[in-house]
Amino acid sequence: xxxxxxxxxxxxxxxxxPAGSDPLLDKIMIFCANFLIFxxxxxxxxxxxxxxxxxxxxxxxTEAAIVQERRATALWIVVACVLSYCLNIVVxxxxxxxxxxxxxxxxxxxxxxxxxxxxxxxxxxxxAVMGMLVLQFWLGFSSIKRxxxxxxxxxxxxxxxxxxxxxxxxxxxxxxIGFARVYVGVHYPGDIVGGAIDGLIAACIVTLxxxxxxxxxxxxxxFAQALRLA
Numbered sequence: 001x002x003x004x005x006x007x008x009x010x011x012x013x014x015x016x017x018p019a020g021s022d023p024l025l026d027k028i029m030i031f032c033a034n035f036l037i038f039x040x041x042x043x044x045x046x047x048x049x050x051x052x053x054x055x056x057x058x059x060x061x062t063e064a065a066i067v068q069e070r071r072a073t074a075l076w077i078v079v080a081c082v083l084s085y086c087l088n089i090v091v092x093x094x095x096x097x098x099x100x101x102x103x104x105x106x107x108x109x110x111x112x113x114x115x116x117x118x119x120x121x122x123x124x125x126x127x128a129v130m131g132m133l134v135l136q137f138w139l140g141f142s143s144i145k146r147x148x149x150x151x152x153x154x155x156x157x158x159x160x161x162x163x164x165x166x167x168x169x170x171x172x173x174x175x176x177i178g179f180a181r182v183y184v185g186v187h188y189p190g191d192i193v194g195g196a197i198d199g200l201i202a203a204c205i206v207t208l209x210x211x212x213x214x215x216x217x218x219x220x221x222x223f224a225q226a227l228r229l230a
Contacts, residue, residue: 009188012100012189016184019107019185032179033177033186036177040170044078047071047133051225052064062143069140071221076213076217079206080203081125083205092119095118096118098116101186106185108186117186117188120178120181120192122181123178123192125199126178126199127174127198128198135207144157174199
């Protein structure tokens with residue numbers, strides 16, 4: 001355990017060491033650490049997609065099913081983010097770790113409350129989003145693959161283009177946010193890993209519960225359709 005903690009701190013020193021030496025890089029890292037997470041709602045808007053009456057042509061049954069699944073995933077992502085935050089709170093009460101700037105001399109680029117450092121909330125939220133998108137893409141890919149093997153292929157894998165790009169974008173955002181939070185001096189690398197694990201666990205739990213979430217989800221989607229938002 002001591003060796004793991006020493007490695008965690010050594011890796012923190014390596015990542016945090018350049019902070020304060022390059023003004024441009026510092027600004028980029030501060031932006032990624034504090035503000036990049038606010039772009040997650042944009043991913044949800046893209047995941048939700050256009051209302052069906054905005055499409056130029058009628059969607060095939062496969063395309064329509066994937067669009068509805070994307071919208072359901074957008075709703076479930078909110079649940080996964082809440083759940084990941086709750087998991088973080090539980091872990092914080094079991095394992096309390098002070099922020100790096102509390103116990104060590106660090107290159108601190110942002111102001112932050114002296115609360116628990118482990119696990120990272122920012123990373124938990126981002127990886128909850130990413131995990132949900134990965135699972136949704138995989139389920140959609142598996143469904144289309146089964147249809148192709150049964151000779152019922154209608155559109156190929158084109159309907160998965162947007163979910164695929166969103167999945168990659170969420171993963172990149174998670175890596176950038178996690179790295180930046182260490183760079184600016186408010187988290188250890190282990191905090192980032194812990195937050196990512198909580199986010200992925202939350203995504204898996206919500207995906208496993210999707211059968212029970214389907215009824216309220218369909219009610220919300222029908223209401224959105226009545227308002228011409230879906």
